[in-house]
Amino acid sequence: MAEPGFLPRPRFRHLLAALTAAGYRCLGPKVRDGAIVYEELDSADDLPRGVHDHQQPGAYRLQRDDSPRCFAWANGPQALKPLLFAPREILWTSAAGSDGAIAFHPQMPEALPTAVIGVRACDLAALRLQDQHFLEGPFPDPHYGVRRGNLFLVAVHCTHPAATCFCASTGDGPRAESGFDLALAELDEGFIVTAGSPKGEVLFGQLLLEALDPAQQATADGEIAAAAQAQQRTLPSRNLRDSLFANLHHPRWDDVAQRCLSCANCSSVCPTCFCHAEMEEPALDGSHSAHYRQWDSCFTEGHSYIHGIVIRADTRLRYRQWLTHKLGSWHDQYGRSGCVGCGRCIAWCPVGIDITEEAAAVCGGDHA
Amino acid sequence: MAAAKARLAVHKFSSCDGCQLAFLNLGEDLLRLAELVEIVHFAEAGPVDPEAPVDIAFVEGSISTPEDEERIRQIRKNSRWLITIGACATAGGLQALRNLADGPGWIAEIYAQPGYIHSLATSTPIAAHVPVDLELWGCPVNGRQVLGAVRALLFGVVPALEQDKVCLECKRHQAVCVLVAKGLPCMGPVTLAGCGALCPRFGRDCYACYGPAENPNAAALGRRLEGLGLVPEAVARRFLFINNGAPDFAEAGRHWQEQAHDPEP
Numbered sequence: 001m002a003e004p005g006f007l008p009r010p011r012f013r014h015l016l017a018a019l020t021a022a023g024y025r026c027l028g029p030k031v032r033d034g035a036i037v038y039e040e041l042d043s044a045d046d047l048p049r050g051v052h053d054h055q056q057p058g059a060y061r062l063q064r065d066d067s068p069r070c071f072a073w074a075n076g077p078q079a080l081k082p083l084l085f086a087p088r089e090i091l092w093t094s095a096a097g098s099d100g101a102i103a104f105h106p107q108m109p110e111a112l113p114t115a116v117i118g119v120r121a122c123d124l125a126a127l128r129l130q131d132q133h134f135l136e137g138p139f140p141d142p143h144y145g146v147r148r149g150n151l152f153l154v155a156v157h158c159t160h161p162a163a164t165c166f167c168a169s170t171g172d173g174p175r176a177e178s179g180f181d182l183a184l185a186e187l188d189e190g191f192i193v194t195a196g197s198p199k200g201e202v203l204f205g206q207l208l209l210e211a212l213d214p215a216q217q218a219t220a221d222g223e224i225a226a227a228a229q230a231q232q233r234t235l236p237s238r239n240l241r242d243s244l245f246a247n248l249h250h251p252r253w254d255d256v257a258q259r260c261l262s263c264a265n266c267s268s269v270c271p272t273c274f275c276h277a278e279m280e281e282p283a284l285d286g287s288h289s290a291h292y293r294q295w296d297s298c299f300t301e302g303h304s305y306i307h308g309i310v311i312r313a314d315t316r317l318r319y320r321q322w323l324t325h326k327l328g329s330w331h332d333q334y335g336r337s338g339c340v341g342c343g344r345c346i347a348w349c350p351v352g353i354d355i356t357e358e359a360a361a362v363c364g365g366d367h368a
Numbered sequence: 369m370a371a372a373k374a375r376l377a378v379h380k381f382s383s384c385d386g387c388q389l390a391f392l393n394l395g396e397d398l399l400r401l402a403e404l405v406e407i408v409h410f411a412e413a414g415p416v417d418p419e420a421p422v423d424i425a426f427v428e429g430s431i432s433t434p435e436d437e438e439r440i441r442q443i444r445k446n447s448r449w450l451i452t453i454g455a456c457a458t459a460g461g462l463q464a465l466r467n468l469a470d471g472p473g474w475i476a477e478i479y480a481q482p483g484y485i486h487s488l489a490t491s492t493p494i495a496a497h498v499p500v501d502l503e504l505w506g507c508p509v510n511g512r513q514v515l516g517a518v519r520a521l522l523f524g525v526v527p528a529l530e531q532d533k534v535c536l537e538c539k540r541h542q543a544v545c546v547l548v549a550k551g552l553p554c555m556g557p558v559t560l561a562g563c564g565a566l567c568p569r570f571g572r573d574c575y576a577c578y579g580p581a582e583n584p585n586a587a588a589l590g591r592r593l594e595g596l597g598l599v600p601e602a603v604a605r606r607f608l609f610i611n612n613g614a615p616d617f618a619e620a621g622r623h624w625q626e627q628a629h630d631p632e633p
Contacts (some may be wrong), residue, residue: 034542037542037544060549087541195434261535264533265535268539284397284515285404291369295540299585350589
């Protein structure tokens with residue numbers, strides 16, 4: 001890989017132009033409805049310049065100042081997950097023929113080359129897990145696969161963790177170490193650009209980057225290190241499986257069930273949660289039907305419904321299922337915890353339930 | 369030999385007629401529906417035969433008069449499937465707020481000749497009077513719900529009803545949570561999905577017009593609403609609105625009314 005180069009801030013638009021010329025639609029952070037969301041960028045002017053976030057359990061607010069920076073915030077409610085694992089899509093349609101036989105027709109998503117700008121380290125770690133789940137098993141998911149194969153990722157190292165962030169403790173950030181095509185470190189005057197893949201190198205070569213001043217690299221490294229230091233919450237990255245499963249009857253599960261709304265906000269914003277439900281939506285005349293897949297959650301009744309029985313009827317069992325899977329049995333399935341420390345489930349929980357606090361309470365003395 | 373078409377009726381009780389618009393606003397699907405089934409009674413659309421035996425009876429509105437009580441029993445006898453549509457038929461509707469007040473006293477105070485008013489003291493859901501096979505929530509219900517029910521019954525299966533909360537529907541639409549990002553007193557976390565998360569997608573808080581979802585934690589949401597700055601009376605009103613007669617909401621509403629009148633020390 002080439003040595004990192006420097007992209008002066010006024011030339012950031014060259015990055016968008018190069019990606020557009022290479023055939024990608026460019027998605028990036030924008031402010032919509034009071035939050036930073038990833039949507040199509042028309043120009044670099046769409047970026048959230050001078051926007052900062054304040055996140056607390058159950059609360060998220062933005063404010064703006066005169067900073068020139070466009071990536072001086074921690075993650076909003078979503079990033080890559082909805083772009084790859086669609087919230088709702090048709091998997092196949094079926095139609096009854098004149099002979100009474102039913103014909104099935106697969107429905108594949110359009111292959112749409114997509115560049116995502118501003119991806120954080122926590123979301124790259126989550127993407128790695130989603131890839132494992134959707135692509136690396138014996139039955140790769142073709143819908144996810146089409147979108148994944150058309151993705152170009154421009155990471156931005158995180159320098160502004162929220163109070164809800166704990167990626168340093170899970171080992172997933174704040175520096176984007178791998179899994180990107182290009183990575184940017186934002187400084188007031190511009191960006192340090194690093195290539196991370198062969199297709200990233202091609203783009204890198206088109207950017208006419210300037211030589212990097214070692215002082216700039218030192219500033220960027222210092223900010224990323226400070227972002228790790230600033231984090232207030234922690235979760236152990238080691239396997240909590242045994243601690244969690246030894247405490248299945250801990251009174252804390254009853255305590256959290258009193259507070260939990262079982263509303264599925266946590267699992268919906270979680271970048272690694274992948275549960276879905278499938279349903280049939282027949283045409284009114286019954287001649288044809290669409291088979292949908294949509295986001296589901298272990299917090300719904302339908303998730304544990306099996307032939308007349310609901311296995312997890314109450315909130316205590318649903319929250320316990322979520323936490324013991326995410327932090328426990330995930331290790332058996334994917335070789336690591338399902339938590340990447342993004343803190344979304346804390347901020348976007350309407351009642352502010354904190355996964356780090358609940359895990360510590362349940363695992364008690366084992367938690368360290 | 370072609371099977372006889374299923375016979376369908378749409379009945380109205382105490383209500384605003386808005387749920388019947390779920391049929392009338394269907395456009396071309398209304399014509400398709402009329403081909404699939406025989407619509408024998410639907411006064412707002414034309415056909416009138418309220419006593420006719422039917423396979424599927426949709427019932428809008430709450431039981432609010434002595435005449436209603438008698439009429440719903442007859443409809444039950446005449447119908448194979450009885451399906452309530454909307455908040456009035458399913459939870460008593462907005463007019464069930466009178467169950468929490470001195471209804472007869474109000475009538476006596478407001479009307480010059482109260483003797484002409486033949487209302488019951490309460491407004492109650494259909495299921496409080498006769499067995500109901502299926503309840504479609506919403507204020508109003510939409511075309512997707514009523515057509516989904518008809519289609520499933522024509523296939524000979526029990527319709528799969530929505531169980532999830534509005535939050536999940538919001539997230540599937542990539543709507544930004546108005547409770548977390550704006551501090552609005554959103555009822556989404558206890559409310560049944562099915563509306564398409566209409567209000568939150570337009571930046572306003574859900575007011576629970578689809579009634580309680582399965583496993584609602586009204587107590588926890590009430591505490592959160594108080595934390596957002598609502599006084600107990602205001603929290604009570606969030607629950608005691610369109611679906612005030614739904615048991616989960618009624619209980620939460622009573623609790624917060626008690627808090628308003630007799631706060632814990």
